[in-house]
Amino acid sequence: MLHEIRKQTGVVAPELESLPELPRGTEHIWTWYCELDSKRQAGMSINAFSWSDIQAYFSLKRIHPMAWELDAVVRVDDAFLASRYDNKTGTTKSAKSLKRQMSGKAAK
Incomplete structure (x- = not known):
């Protein structure tokens, strides 16, 4: 999602500036x-990736991931969603709010 926003807007999230x-x-x-x-x-x-989305991706790409690789993809997604969790509302922040945060624009 951060990469897509960067691609579409040219705005680079702080998280992408100094990746390990x-x-x-x-x-x-x-x-x-x-x-x-x-x-x-x-x-x-x-939304989190659904298992059917993940299965379709690997099937279309003709990739047969090992169990640890599949687990790693899911854990990365879990970490991303956790980073987007809003404690005040108990929901995951929208892509729109992510774009506002990255661009420094205040929420409306």
């Missing part, structure tokens, strides 16, 4: 996550 290096041999997991994220379904809030 990925452990060797895991770069493909980040690639998979980013590709899945670019097709994420979002309504009133940002």
Whole structure:
């Protein structure tokens, strides 16, 4: 989602400015996550990847991930959603609020 907003608006989230290096041999997991994220379904809030979305992605790409790789993709998504959780409302912040936060514009 952050990469898509950067691509569409040119605004770079602080989280993307100083990313740590990925452990060797895991770069493909980040690639998979980013590709899945670019097709994420979002309504009133940002939704987690569904198992059917994940299965469709790997099937279409003809990728057969190992269990740990699949778990890693899901954990990255869980961490992303946790970072978007709004304690005040008990909901996940919308993509619109994420864009406002990244651009420094106040919420309306």
